[in-house]
Amino acid sequence: MSEAPRSEYRGQIHQQQKDLMLRWYERLEESARTGNPPSVELMISGNSIELLEGFGAVPLYPEVNALQLAIRHLSLDPILAAEELGYAADNCAYVKADIGALIRGITPAGTPLPKPALVLCNFVGCNTYVKWFEHAAEFQGVPLAMLDVPFLRTPEPRAEDVDYVVRQLHEIVCQLEQITGRRFDMDRFREAVRCSARVEEAWSRIKHLARRTPSPFDAYFDAITLMGPLYVYRGSPEGVAFFELALKEMEEKAARGEGIYDQEKFRVVLEGPPPYPFFRSFRDMFASWKATAVASTYSTVGGLWEFGFRHDPSRPFESVALHMLAHNVTNRNYLQRYEQIRRYVEEWDADGIVIHFVKSCRLFSAGQGDMRDYFTRQLGVPTLYIESDLEDPRYFSEAQIKNRMDAFFEALEHSRSTGTLRRGAAALRQPAAGAGSAPGAGERLNILP
Amino acid sequence: MPAATENLIERCREIVEDLQMGEVRRWKEQNPGAAAIGYFPVYAPMELIHASGFLPVGLNGAGDRLDLQYADARFGSFICSIVKTTLEMGLTGYLDPLDGLLFSGICDSARNLAFVFQRNFPQKYVDFLHLPQNPSSSASAGFLKAEYLRLAAQLEKLGGRKLADDALRASIAAYNENRALLGDLYALRASNPHQVRTSDLYLLQRAGNFLPVETHNEWLSRALADIADRQAKPRDSVRIVIEGSFCEQPPLDLIRLVEDAGCYVLDDDFLLGRRWFTEDVPAGDDPLGALAESYLDRSVYSSVRHDFRHRRHKLLVEKARRLGADAVLFLIAKFCEPAYFDYVLFKRELEAAQIPHLLLEFEEKAFTFDRLRIEVETFVESLLFD
Amino acid sequence: MRLAAGVDVGSTQTKAVIVGDNGGLRMLGRALVDTGANVQRAAENGFLAACQQAGVSPQDVGYVVGTGYGRYKITFGNSQMTEISCHARGAHHLFPSTRTVIDMGGQDSKAISVGAEGEVLDFVMNDKCAAGTGRFLANAAEVLGIGLDEIGPLSLAARHPVKITTVCTVFVESDILSYLAQGKKPEDVLAGVHLAIARRTISLARRVPIEQAIVMTGGVSRNVGMVRALEQVLGTKLEVGSDAHFAGAIGAALFAIEKMGESFESGIWRPADAAPAG
């Protein structure tokens, strides 16, 4: 395959994104030097940046550090350092990179990171988070608080779930008041929730633009660039300005009929986190086939807004709780993820699905074979399954992944040439009776709404 | 040891190794209309299932007795064995005697497994319990009680009895007794390890996964009486505590191997859910509340239950010291994320306390152990030879 | 006459076929050479040998598609396709009802789920480890001092297959030797080896939907013992044609024809008309 020309998007937001992230690192550095603003270590999944705004605290996201290390090819050393401490080869490498970097004093930007005032374990979905935060607190010697968010095991969160989370949020507010010596500013919190709702609206619209053909942006690779500001600035006016500008630029692009490539050939849905140590090569593999990710589950780790949820300033605590409980991919159950992907294929007009199995992350990957079974066998959607890692460069074999990727797109191309490639709703076969050769293999769909 | 106990243990082995779950089938024949509810490790409120008139059945994988044919394709690489063998059992019909399956959030793999089951077995009741990870919140007990009520309502729908306090109190008493008997056996082994073979204790305990608690209690008391009277000569052995096998279980042959290599096991975390509470559950006015509170405040430490008030690594060192152990043996299932993460803090703490330890990785489906044998023997040698 | 070629440069063996539309699509020549150390040379030799057998001049071949792990090394090729697409295409051509392809070659094995038009729906491959591949069998043959083409038939004579615990291609040697030392019959040992590989392969293959007809391709398909072992584990019959080893090259040649812009009628040429093996 020859390299396809790619019109990489370079609008104003490109620079603004960089500036925003730089400012975040500056604030963290300031916090490291002076303790002001206080920083709180937080997980991205279903994060509640709004709560921190109520304290004027700056978030410290270890995942962002880990992924920055990986993108800059700095992750192997910290991973090895962590393995020397006893972490297993198969433990989540995000954790290993973060803890290893902590031990070695490595930071992604080279600037110092603060010792957080509190490690706030927002346990939203991922069990590994709990271990991660326990260790982060242990190795940094800082206080640790748990925010236990019940996993979504019923179609909607139960009243008891919401109540449990809200009460814990109140407890954490008290705890943070004690630790930081600052009073929680309810107005500022409410304002943050209002900002969030506006950012979410813009972000959701951007994602909906990807339903057009061609899609003006890539909901995997481009989305990742926008995710930094989304998590750090969602509850602030800067965030609102940034995302509204982004929406405007994308809308203009869409109006001009511009896509990612001179000609969009394939539209896929991506499941799973990216291989950060090989981010570029991975992206190039899609580019060489002019394939656009029109939707991705990874971009909904911090929040899932394209299906309508917004924070609500009229009931700030409840909406924060709801966001954590039900409106991010990590706390939704596995079948709800199938359903999310199915909707993407249908409503975002995709040709197929690419499942990126990530060794580190069982939250994403455990059971992806069953997911693939569901999509290929039951729904008849072309699905590619590739394996590597999101942080550990030792698990990426460029030749192998390229081989698989080529085979997948060759097949799509072939189907297209014979007129059998179907897109969107047409790609979804109605569940065929008796399909499946494994006993008990799900002919019957049992997905929670 | 009297032949009666030998036979009892042999009987337990048969029950444990019977993939067809003959005991469960028999119970269902004797209790028409009643359901058997399987629960995936580590803990499940057995009392509640029992009080609904059902049989709680502990699932611990299929060991090497089942070839993975289908499940590997669903769970792929880097996932522990028990997740795959349990799914394989389901896909090949071995879980048919069970009317329902309960999971909880012990780890990301097990949690996703719950929902993979839900998709593949729509005719079965498959549920997921969220057991609180923040016991220090004032809201946890209320939440857990509500969660148990949700479960009780589901069981009722399956044809169970409506949850009544009296029935629950009776069930709590039965399980309190079960735990007390197991506790006595464990205490006996800790003080006289030459009298109780760990593999025997393990079988006795694991057979309880498939038996009504009343029967199990009876078996345990018989064995306890016999074993206490046993005469055996102590060997020159290393006294160890086993940690890390709370979910996927090491193969029986591996447990034997550890003993044969010269280890006396003073304590272990096999089948931990059966010994979850450190004290009797008080069956007072609010038995359901008591069950929930026991979970939060009176249960063992575990890598899958987080309680930041009491750090697990400190508790392990305390335990090893209390029992006078020479060393800690980590028996960890390959790809077990929670056990491996905890190992890091355990290791640090043990090293600070100068307690030697060894880490062995196993897979429940393994059946040759050459390398593990070398490792255990070397470890024993390093402690015994000066 | 228009001519096209497919060259499958495998890790172990290079396969080349020449097809032409001389009054209907025909396979005019084919060749099999060891890949050896010089991949580029092997590709050339294979191609030339196939031309020679077909009695055509290499210059007359209008389009060459390369496939296999050495496909990028084919200097004279017009384009490349992955071996996954080519095996699917080739198998579909040989057996139009193909829905699943199991390809076992020298260094890897794969399973491909194929659509009605021969398009790839889904596939899996083994990685990074030679356990359970043609190499494994070749090693076993070597250790036993038996020819590669004899181990399959011999394994069928087994009555008590042994249990092979090692999957590593290197270490299986010592397993085999110790079984022989214990007085086990070579056929029982071989059957054990075949079964071990079959189990591994099928558990890999189950990651894609396995549906009839199941076609086996690649060099190992010439090993009747392996075919039977796979059938036993799978509990169903496999289709193996005499051209199965060439399926990748055939697929590549078919793509070559397509790329030439030539309209052709799939299905005119059938294995029965095939040229004899080179």
Add this chain to the structure above:
Amino acid sequence: MRLRPAEETNPTAPTLLVAGVDVGSGFTKAVLLGWYGDAGASAAGAPLEELASEVRILGRGSTRTGVEMEKAARAALDQACEAAGAASSEIGYVAAAGLGRYSIGFRDIQITEITCDARGARFLYPRAAAVIDIGSQSTRAISLTETGRVRQFKTNDKCAAGSGSFIVRAARYLQVDLESVGDIAVQANNPHPISSICAVLAESEIINHVSAGVTVPNILAGIYDSLADRSALLLKRVGPVDELVFVGGVARQQGAVRALERRLKIPIRVPEHCEYVCALGAALLGLKRALAARQATA
């Protein structure tokens, strides 16, 4: 320290003859030890290091293990006896190690090869703190406590990559004599890395290198680099190491030693008869047991 070779030993007969046999997956090695201590004195409690002056290595023997392990053990022991000019009937105690340790019917005790490696290495280098043993199929990394006990150890998976049989196969492909692979590798000026982690798949990479005109020394050095990487990983897991004793058959190969040195950047000591260290350790531990037993019966 070095032991005096058999030739230098004093002509008087040893008080006790002890054998250590290491039945490895590729080779079986035997070491015959003579103890010249005072038969009446109580030496059992003394640390092995203090016995050093009273101990001589009298003979060594090695043979392919094959499938009949006991036979191999006998053969190796017979060789050792021949070298020592002793009869096997004079041997007072036999300690067996290695994967075949339970197969030796005539053993008095079995000990794992890890304990033996540690003992043997410590005996030769009293301050040794870490040992790596690379044999045919296995790699073992061991760290020792101040007193010479095994502190931690790690062994490789059942995978041929990164152990001696990989080198044997590579040598065969490159048509180089096994005796000289190590020295040839040392001549490399531009080692070519092997990317495949699999010993089998690496072969085709080797072949490609050959056809691309890479010199044999550079290919071999590349192989040793990947072997060193794998060993370094194991070593890392047994704790920080600042000096290393390298034993086992692969330690005979200079290329392997240099590669490990390059990779670890720490001094590496290789004893002269590196493949016998495990057998030596077995013999020493056997000696201690034998003395203890004598004392008990005396």
